[in-house]
Amino acid sequence: MELKLHDTQTREKRVFTPLDKTNVRMYVCGPTVYNPPHIGNARPVVIFDILFRLLRLLYGEEQVAYIRNITDIDDKIITAAKQQNITITQLARSVEKQFHTETEQLLCLPVTASPRATDHINEMQKLVQALLAKNIAYIAEKHVLFNVARQNDYGTLSKRQLSDMIAGARVEVAPYKQNPHDFVLWKPSAEDEPGWDSPWGRGRPGWHLECSAMSAKFLGTTFDIHGGGIDLLFPHHENERAQTCAASGEKIMANFWIHNGYVVRDNEKMSKSLGNVLLTSDLLEQFDGETVRLALLSGHYRQPLDITTQKLQETKTQLDRLYRVCKPDAEVRERAASAKPDAEFLNALLDDLNTPKAIARLHTLAAEIVSENDSEKRGAVNEAPGTEESPSAVSATDKKVALLAAANLVGLLSQNPDTRLGYIVQNDTDAARLLAEREDARRDNDFAKADEIRASLASLGYQIEDTPAGPRLRRLSEK
Numbered sequence: 001m002e003l004k005l006h007d008t009q010t011r012e013k014r015v016f017t018p019l020d021k022t023n024v025r026m027y028v029c030g031p032t033v034y035n036p037p038h039i040g041n042a043r044p045v046v047i048f049d050i051l052f053r054l055l056r057l058l059y060g061e062e063q064v065a066y067i068r069n070i071t072d073i074d075d076k077i078i079t080a081a082k083q084q085n086i087t088i089t090q091l092a093r094s095v096e097k098q099f100h101t102e103t104e105q106l107l108c109l110p111v112t113a114s115p116r117a118t119d120h121i122n123e124m125q126k127l128v129q130a131l132l133a134k135n136i137a138y139i140a141e142k143h144v145l146f147n148v149a150r151q152n153d154y155g156t157l158s159k160r161q162l163s164d165m166i167a168g169a170r171v172e173v174a175p176y177k178q179n180p181h182d183f184v185l186w187k188p189s190a191e192d193e194p195g196w197d198s199p200w201g202r203g204r205p206g207w208h209l210e211c212s213a214m215s216a217k218f219l220g221t222t223f224d225i226h227g228g229g230i231d232l233l234f235p236h237h238e239n240e241r242a243q244t245c246a247a248s249g250e251k252i253m254a255n256f257w258i259h260n261g262y263v264v265r266d267n268e269k270m271s272k273s274l275g276n277v278l279l280t281s282d283l284l285e286q287f288d289g290e291t292v293r294l295a296l297l298s299g300h301y302r303q304p305l306d307i308t309t310q311k312l313q314e315t316k317t318q319l320d321r322l323y324r325v326c327k328p329d330a331e332v333r334e335r336a337a338s339a340k341p342d343a344e345f346l347n348a349l350l351d352d353l354n355t356p357k358a359i360a361r362l363h364t365l366a367a368e369i370v371s372e373n374d375s376e377k378r379g380a381v382n383e384a385p386g387t388e389e390s391p392s393a394v395s396a397t398d399k400k401v402a403l404l405a406a407a408n409l410v411g412l413l414s415q416n417p418d419t420r421l422g423y424i425v426q427n428d429t430d431a432a433r434l435l436a437e438r439e440d441a442r443r444d445n446d447f448a449k450a451d452e453i454r455a456s457l458a459s460l461g462y463q464i465e466d467t468p469a470g471p472r473l474r475r476l477s478e479k
């Protein structure tokens with residue numbers, strides 16, 4: 001099995017080979033926790049969860065480390081906390097908590113570690129010292145800056161020429177910068193701003209520095225995969241790479257740089273200024289996490305993805321259908337847990353995480369189960385009682401196992417189908433009692449009473465479905 005991934009550094013799809021297959025290492029930039037997470041934050045969370053699952057399948061669950069940081073010190077956090085009249089810690093912890101809750105609702109596996117920037121100030125200061133000692137950084141007006149001119153391959157990750165960048169620079173450049181693209185490693189904090197003592201005065205780290213320090217601490221200065229949204233490529237990832245490589249003396253920070261595309265709305269980038277930002281919490285109020293997860297996987301990760309209410313509604317219908325068709329019983333679940341994933345499904349994922357193709361395969365498997373079931377029904381009419389199980393029955397179960405194993409691999413169809421589809425009995429004693437009374441009425445041929453009870457159940461929000469295994473209740477007010 002060969003995993004191919006598109007590497008931004010080389011701009012090509014390459015075969016992924018870990019530096020050490022007993023310790024496969026991935027770092028993904030996590031959120032800056034200053035405002036409620038939006039769907040653009042949720043996309044990399046789900047995409048890199050798929051990659052994490054795939055790496056665990058290929059190299060073993062214990063052999064893969066996935067680090068996703070929390071940026072909890074940043075100018076945006078300071079500004080937002082001031083506006084809300086709370087401390088930055090109060091704001092950062094509350095947004096961080098929300099982010100983790102939503103990540104769970106999106107059915108992502110827990111990451112290996114989720115380090116906070118403020119817990120690693122010491123490591124950041126050491127990195128600044130190393131860069132100063134190498135004369136790659138300089139001090140100016142209480143700032144410590146990275147001198148991009150001293151890093152001769154600066155710009156190679158994002159394919160930008162330093163000379164073009166200087167010519168194109170329109171931003172007002174701070175007078176103490178030697179080069180307009182020199183970036184802050186450490187900056188001074190005003191008295192009312194959070195800060196830490198340092199050899200350069202009380203201050204705080206620059207954003208790029210945080211990720212270099214934390215990735216080095218958890219994964220070393222060279223590791224396998226660095227991921228994040230494409231909006232982070234420049235300047236964030238370029239600067240991370242520059243700092244890490246300058247300090248370590250290595251040419252490579254990450255062997256693969258993987259970037260996911262934007263979430264767009266009506267073909268426009270989501271942005272605060274356009275007022276079209278879609279919060280993850282708003283979506284999770286209208287739709288369950290699994291539906292949102294599947295919708296985020298519906299497009300290829302490198303392409304822009306348009307998320308609309310209509311798309312989410314269609315996704316929910318598709319997902320419910322998969323649950324209805326698969327309806328895994330204990331046997332199917334048990335077999336799926338140890339089954340080899342379907343080859344076509346897996347090959348799609350191994351080919352640069354082609355999730356749309358993989359999902360299409362799930363639907364094909366579902367369609368095959370339906371047709372197997374239909375032919376079983378037809379077969380049953382012609383078969384004499386007592387004949388052995390027909391070969392098609394075996395193959396319908398096999399297909400269910402294949403569908404469930406494939407879906408589970410990407411974190412889908414792992415919920416209780418009865419809960420998912422709104423079938424309940426156990427937690428609503430009134431409804432359960434009414435259903436039993438209706439059964440009694442029907443047994444007594446009191447159909448008027450049975451109809452009355454059906455109406456009462458409907459007013460409680462339940463529909464009765466009569467199945468070969470007996471009547472079942474289904475909640476009408478589905479999410």
Ligand SMILES: [Zn+2]
Pocket residue numbers: 028029030211236240
């Ligand atoms: Zn980062």
